[in-house]
Amino acid sequence: MASVSAAATVRERLLAAATRLFAERGFESTSVQEIVRAAGVTKGAMYHYFDSKDDLLREIYARVLRLQTDRLNRFADAEGPVAERLHAAAVDVVVTTVENLDDSKIFFRSMHQLAPETYRSVRAERRRYHERFRDLVGEGVRAGVFRDDVPAEMVVDFFFGSVHHLGTWYHPDGPLSGQEVGRHFADLLLASLRPA
Amino acid sequence: MASVSAAATVRERLLAAATRLFAERGFESTSVQEIVRAAGVTKGAMYHYFDSKDDLLREIYARVLRLQTDRLNRFADAEGPVAERLHAAAVDVVVTTVENLDDSKIFFRSMHQLAPETYRSVRAERRRYHERFRDLVGEGVRAGVFRDDVPAEMVVDFFFGSVHHLGTWYHPDGPLSGQEVGRHFADLLLASLRPA
């Protein structure tokens, strides 16, 4: 097991190692000993920076939520027709997801390992994120450019299911770039929203 | 924790209890002791019917794969236009998934807990299943009723991502029946495949 670059701070190295290991074998199947070994430090260092193994997971969630929310807002708040904004946001979600594939593998698989309070706050943040996306769909429906016979909520769950699933089949060194997958996914989403 | 009906065989009760608990808290966070308690039997009984905790998981996978493959084949082999067959198969996949939501929660989350050999065989079976679905899409593309500018493979991954994600948000006692969600999902799929 190669250790993470020694240039980063101990805290960053621990987070990077934990992210990789949690994605690879799951939170419960990764021991603290393995994390600190991969990060090239010891338990003493880890428990200096983090309260617990769960705390490490919590920080991983906090970061991915912040990143995704920031990026979505940038696209949703832009100028232009709603169809274009939704398309651009959809491409970007896919690109962001494949650029941080480990985070995405962890996200849904380890959700239930969070402490109840953290779990609730992550769910709430995720819901706000989905609502932002749903409002974009709703805007298009009201503008008459999207079909109105499928609930916007369901379209969003439909689309994010596909995005979440990327961690299962997408390989960064495969033939498809994140941009390409993103464009295809966004095209499928927009096509499925065309009025009959 | 209520125990499973005593009418079923010990083996069935163990599988039912394990399925529920694995779906609820994950494979690694469920102890054998908890499974046997929920099934109303003892460890001795469990290790009489199963080789290991992993063996229990393997049986759960074998069952869900068999069920899904059987049902898909029934729809793919039917008579009629390819768009209708695909639509019916898509509705049925969703219905089957929400009827066995615990299985679906376990499927992707616990895949990596399987022994390497079992893991490979489950992946292979799952791939055959996807290929069956992909061929249906390909058939429609060749017939000119589906668009040809998105790889069939990706359409399948796109759709099954949404199906897999159901375990995250669908609640059996919510306002939507499996049939309704299935119809919406199938409509979205077919709409996204319409030629431009």
Next chain:
DNA sequence: CGCGCTGGACCGACCAGTCGGTATGCTGAC
């Protein structure tokens, strides 16, 4: 010299799996 940081021995809890043993019921010889 003081203190943020780190190493590593150590602890108690818990876990999957084992093992010696009991109970129940079927089978076929007489």
Next chain:
DNA sequence: GTCAGCATACCGACTGGTCGGTCCAGCGCG
């Protein structure tokens, strides 16, 4: 009909080992 012989079904205390987390000594930078 019955009983020896045997297989199946099950029990639950126990074991070897792993895990998350603690603790404290020491190191080196300011």
